[in-house]
Amino acid sequence: MSVPSPEHRSVIVVGGGQAGVSTSYWLKRRGIDHLVFEKRTAAHVWSTARWDNFCLVTPNWQCDLPGHPYDGPDPDGFMKRDEIVAYVQAFVRKVDPPIREGVAVTRATRRSGGGFAISTSDGDYTADEIVVASGGYHTPIVPRMAEKLPKTIAQLHSEQYRNPDQLPEGAVLVVGSGQSGCQIAEDLHLAGRKVHLAVGEAPRCARFYRGRDVVAWLADMGYYEMPVDQHPLREGVRDNTNHYVTGRDGGRDIDLRRFAREGMELYGVLEDFEEGRLRFRENLAASLAFADRTYNGINAAIDRHIAETGVDAPPPSVYEPVWTPPAERPALDLAASDISSVVWCIGFAPDFRWLDVPVFNGAGRPAHRRGVSEVGGVSFIGLPWLHTWGSGRFGAVGRDAEHVVATIAERLALRRPRLGVAV
Structure with missing residues (x-):
C-alpha cells in the first residue's frame, strides 16, 4: 500500500497572531497558496494573556494593520483589552486567512530535494517556504529561585495575572519593572493593595510633553522609521527593555518615585x-536615576527638534525626583512583610526548538535581515526591532510582512517559472 504524500503548500506560516495574519493578507493579495498554523486560536494572546485593565501604551492612530487601520472614535486614545481583541478579531475576519487553529507545528526541516518538511499535531506537510510568525515571547520566565518560596505563597507570571481580586489577601511582591511589571504594580496600587516592587534597569519616558503625546513627537522626528541598522545600538537595541509608561485613564507617566511616596515599597x-529573607541587589537608586535620565533625555531630544523646526509649543521642563530612597534595603523578611503572593514580570524566552534549520546566530536568535534569513526559504515576522521599532507592533508589522512576501514571491518565481504561479 502506497503512503499518501504529505499535503503541500507554497508557503506555510507558523503563528496566527497579527504577524501571521498580516503575512496571509499579502500572500492572498499575490495569489500565493499557503496555510497558517496556529496552535490555539487566531490572535488568542490578546484575550487570554492580558490583565483586565490592560491597554495599549501607544495611541490608537499607530494601529495600522494591512487594510485595517484604526478607524474608531478616539485616535489619540489607548484601546483597552476588549477593544484590542475586537480590533484584531475584525482584522482576522477581514483577511479570512486559510488558518488551521489548534494545530501545533512540532518540527520543520529542510528536504534533500528542496523545500521543507513540516510535522504538526495534524499530520505532515511540505512547503517551499516557511514564515515564522510566532513572535519571540514564548516561554514565561520564572527563576529557579521561585522553588525556594514557601508553598503558602501564590505565584503567578504576568501572563496569568488578571486583577487584584485574583490574589489572596496580603501584600504582593511584583518582580520586574518593565512595562508589564510597572503597570501591574500600578493596577494593584490603585486597588489599595500593599505592593513591594523589585525594580530592574528599565527606562521610562513621559506620556505627554510640551503639549503632545511623546509618541507624536517621536513620529515627527522619524524615530519610528529608523531601521535597526541605523540605530546607534544596531542589533543591540533588540535586547533593550521597553520604556515604562501607560495609556490607562487617557494616558499618564508611571513614576515609581511617586508610588513610593504613596506607600509602595521599592x-x-x-x-x-x-x-526566610528575600535578598535584593543594592541598585535601586541607580536604577531610578537611569530611568529619569532616559526620561529627561527623550524630552531634551524633543526640545532640540522643536528649536530646529520652530514649532510652537509650551515651554520645556526637566523632571525632578519627588522621592529619594532613604537607604538601600538589601533584604526583606518574607513572613514579617505579610507578602502572600508574587507576580513574576521578568519577561519571556523564545522557543524555536521546532525549527531544525541553521538560521540562528551564536546567541541562539534568528539571524535575518528585515525578516529574511540567510537560509533560503525561511523568514521571520513579528520580532521586536525586526526592522524598525514598530516591527513587533500593530504599526509596522504589516509593512514587514509585505517586504517578506515580496521576497518570497521573487524566490517562487525563480524556482517555478513555468508553472504559471501568480506572484
Missing part, C-alpha cells in the same frame, strides 16, 4: 531567597 533587583 527595592533593587531580586537576587535570591535564603533563610
